[in-house]
Amino acid sequence: MTEPHASLTGMRFSKGHGTGNDFVLLADPDGDTQISPEQVAFLCDRHRGIGGDGLIRAVRSMHLPEGVALLAGNPGAEWFMDYRNADGSLSEMCGNGVRVFVHFLIEQGLVVLHPGDELTIGTRGGVKVVARTGYGYRVDMGPWEFIFPDKAAERGMDSLVEAAGLAVARPALSVDMGNPHTVVALADAAELEGTNLNQAPSVTPVPPHGTNVEFAVPAEPLVRDDVGHISMRVHERGVGETLSCGTGACAAAATTRFWAGADAPDTWEVTVPGGVVGVRFFPGLDGREHVELSGPAIIVASGVLS
């Protein structure tokens, strides 16, 4: 039997993370490397591979059919973030990943980006504009929307979530951030701590393409100096519990702000087990409300697959 990594021998990789959400990164500028789901799962395996919540391949958009389609409307999106979850499945978008992806492009000498400069990136969840800041990166994640808008408007919830450690099913609200999320509000830190995310939560009804599930606790008080504060844990589709999820933090801030009503602020700080990310809602040039995600990006190691 051929080992899943056999055809990857000699390939250079890097390992990076954003607030503890970690990725194996491969540079494949000309789209020469086809990676199977089994190879992704092997590379992301924490015991037998390099280990990561996902794998990111940096490829020029012109070498992927999805990228070519994006380039028609966005000729500046030269680079495409080909994102896979640790189990080998595709995801449309990764908020922590897109910051680490841009940092990787810079480290590899594939782009030059000074603090204050912006770079347009192609993803399966659409084009994202990433700006380098003094501290890390700020990403225009585009508009957010409810997955079941009628139920959200009528009842403020659209599904029930059951999770180990929670005695009863909880109401939840599902948000599309390019990828799907279902957000549950918990009462306090003890409840958040007591939720067992080693087992996948069950969501009814589950959004059409599956979902990532966020458990969010509003701070007491919720708003300080016009900034909303929440703590969150996440069970990611295709991965399991992770230390952070950027799109999940955006979804948790969007739902908490919706539940809090008209006076809720536009700026949020979301604390996850791996750190803190910033979320801001602002009017986009397309007339829709956009979400901005900010946080760090770190490359910790580089090597060659043996």
Ligand SMILES: N[C@@H](CCC[C@H](N)C(=O)O)C(=O)O
């Ligand atoms: N951790 C990511 C999201 C990664 C993809 C997710 N598991 C999915 O399947 O949608 C983030 O930072 O957004």
